[in-house]
Amino acid sequence: MRRIFAIALATFIVATACTSSTPPATGTGSGAPAAGSPVAGGRIIYGIADEITGLQPLLSGVGADEVVWGQLYPRLMQNNPDTGVLGPGLAERLEQSADGLTLTFHLRKDVKWSDGVPFTGEDYKYSVEATIRAKAPIRKPVFSRVVGFQDYNEGKTDSLAGLQVSADGMTVTIRLSSALCTAARSLVSAGGGVLPKHHFVKDWNNKTTDLTKSIDSSPLNNAPPASLGPWVFKEWQKGVQVTLTKNPNYWRGAPLLDEYIVKSYANDAAVKAALLTGEITFAYTLPTDVEEIQKTAGNKLALSRATVASNYNYLGWNMKSPKAPWLASKDVRQALWYGLNVKAIIDKVQLGYATQMFSHYPKQSFVYEPTGLKTYDFNPATAKSLLEKAGAKMGADGVYVWSNGQPMAMRLEGGQGASALMQVATEQYKAIGIKIEPIVQTGPVLTARLDPTQVDHEGHAGGWFISPDPDSAWIFFNAAQQNKGNFNWVHYENADVTKLLDQGRFGPDCTDATRKTLYQQVNKMLNEDAPYTWLWQPESLMFHSTALQGFSQKPYGLTTSGETWDWNAEKLWLRK
Numbered sequence: 001m002r003r004i005f006a007i008a009l010a011t012f013i014v015a016t017a018c019t020s021s022t023p024p025a026t027g028t029g030s031g032a033p034a035a036g037s038p039v040a041g042g043r044i045i046y047g048i049a050d051e052i053t054g055l056q057p058l059l060s061g062v063g064a065d066e067v068v069w070g071q072l073y074p075r076l077m078q079n080n081p082d083t084g085v086l087g088p089g090l091a092e093r094l095e096q097s098a099d100g101l102t103l104t105f106h107l108r109k110d111v112k113w114s115d116g117v118p119f120t121g122e123d124y125k126y127s128v129e130a131t132i133r134a135k136a137p138i139r140k141p142v143f144s145r146v147v148g149f150q151d152y153n154e155g156k157t158d159s160l161a162g163l164q165v166s167a168d169g170m171t172v173t174i175r176l177s178s179a180l181c182t183a184a185r186s187l188v189s190a191g192g193g194v195l196p197k198h199h200f201v202k203d204w205n206n207k208t209t210d211l212t213k214s215i216d217s218s219p220l221n222n223a224p225p226a227s228l229g230p231w232v233f234k235e236w237q238k239g240v241q242v243t244l245t246k247n248p249n250y251w252r253g254a255p256l257l258d259e260y261i262v263k264s265y266a267n268d269a270a271v272k273a274a275l276l277t278g279e280i281t282f283a284y285t286l287p288t289d290v291e292e293i294q295k296t297a298g299n300k301l302a303l304s305r306a307t308v309a310s311n312y313n314y315l316g317w318n319m320k321s322p323k324a325p326w327l328a329s330k331d332v333r334q335a336l337w338y339g340l341n342v343k344a345i346i347d348k349v350q351l352g353y354a355t356q357m358f359s360h361y362p363k364q365s366f367v368y369e370p371t372g373l374k375t376y377d378f379n380p381a382t383a384k385s386l387l388e389k390a391g392a393k394m395g396a397d398g399v400y401v402w403s404n405g406q407p408m409a410m411r412l413e414g415g416q417g418a419s420a421l422m423q424v425a426t427e428q429y430k431a432i433g434i435k436i437e438p439i440v441q442t443g444p445v446l447t448a449r450l451d452p453t454q455v456d457h458e459g460h461a462g463g464w465f466i467s468p469d470p471d472s473a474w475i476f477f478n479a480a481q482q483n484k485g486n487f488n489w490v491h492y493e494n495a496d497v498t499k500l501l502d503q504g505r506f507g508p509d510c511t512d513a514t515r516k517t518l519y520q521q522v523n524k525m526l527n528e529d530a531p532y533t534w535l536w537q538p539e540s541l542m543f544h545s546t547a548l549q550g551f552s553q554k555p556y557g558l559t560t561s562g563e564t565w566d567w568n569a570e571k572l573w574l575r576k
Helices: 063-069 121-133 149-153 183-187 268-277 287-300 330-338 342-349 380-389 416-430 443-450 472-477 495-506 512-529 566-571
Strands: 043-048 077-079 086-088 091-096 102-107 163-165 171-175 231-237 241-246 259-264 282-284 301-307 311-317 354-356 409-414 435-440 459-465 532-545
Touching: 043 063, 043 268, 086 091, 091 183, 102 121, 102 183, 121 149, 121 163, 121 171, 268 282, 268 287, 287 301, 287 532, 311 330, 330 380, 330 512, 330 532, 342 354, 342 416, 342 532, 409 416, 409 443, 416 435, 416 459, 472 495, 472 512, 495 512
Parallel strands: 043 259, 043 282, 409 435, 409 459
Antiparallel strands: 077 086, 091 102, 102 171, 163 171, 231 241, 241 259, 282 532, 301 532, 311 459, 311 532, 354 532
């Protein structure tokens, strides 16, 4: 199952990759209970319906790539896998000034690169400056509020003024030109992950003011020379697999396993076949494949389940659609929610492997408060009443007619993965007098059609992976986020919501208590306005060899790719 995204359309994207044979994964044996203490040795193979395209976090915008580089180049701080709250990583702690303008990271003193060279703040500084000067601008905006950004970006200075490293290299201080409540979460990544300066500086020196030079052309970009994570790069067979070996200097302790392979497959069916033959050790799976795999594999494979806190699916309604002007009405959007039997759809489409949602923030979020949220229990009578309240009248053919005389017929677009959902929604909406034309699009086509600069669309089926920080709503529901490349695809405009989102992002009060109050108001307004018909949080379903011990999933992954299993990679082991 393609589960690997940064901000991605979980139901839109079509995966393509090459396949190739590889030796069977070590340890795919019986499901007998584990006995004795963990043992060292062996390798595991992770199968993905995707293709790795690059191993340089500063330049890569593909979520699948992070499955690899996220294990090599970690962040200063990491998500707590249970709560999503930022916690210690390469940095022991973070301090932020009362005015929100200064952040100070105190680094661990016991961290070494896999080649034995000590990790310092100079590695972080180098990574940030490399990101700013990179020709690929994908992560550059993260640092636009750091003092001196523009001067360094334009080659006027040889150092980023607002980023200072202490003499002993163990303290990193960052000064911002204006407050940003999300600064800590944004800045911990150094543009994706921290690079080993002592290797990359040979290809690009961060003290240069020559803008013709950048890290983009370094041969090390796709051959990582050293690691701060549990694994070390060994080999990349493009289109086939990436092989990593254990890092003996990993600060949390060297992995018990010797080798970790990420192997690409053309599609979900190929991944399933590899699981059943024992070619791979573990992989995500689709709800529709669970029963077949369990029956076929017997006790050789175990199913791991977890609700993914950062992922949800929805139906979005374009409020500026010229072909469906009724979508501008809150009553109509609420009717579309009441007219959908979400629980029945979860049972049919997800086979029960999902949790129903009622607004943007999941139950796992620290800002979530259910009080005051409408649950939109399936009620066709209420749906019809709201449609008529909005001005619609039932037509002779059973389809409502809008106040302008136009039949209430519209398109519902989505990717191949959303086809079953769209078909069921089409049937249910017909029962309340709304005619739906379901259309399956490729990911790139649909993404282009939904761009905020376009209005020729009505409804779409989508899914997001969102940051654990509640600021994630700013991207989708801030009225100002309607420019090319933005993600307010439904053209939602609520001045109160925009104001609250701006306060939650820019302060001046960035305390958790204040932001919690702000975002609880946002969640209630979104629930009331219904720009989306929120559907569910899907469960993360993974099958793994019963020989693999210590394997479990958590609501939040350590990285942004949506991975839920990698929180204890160094403790995984294979029963012999």
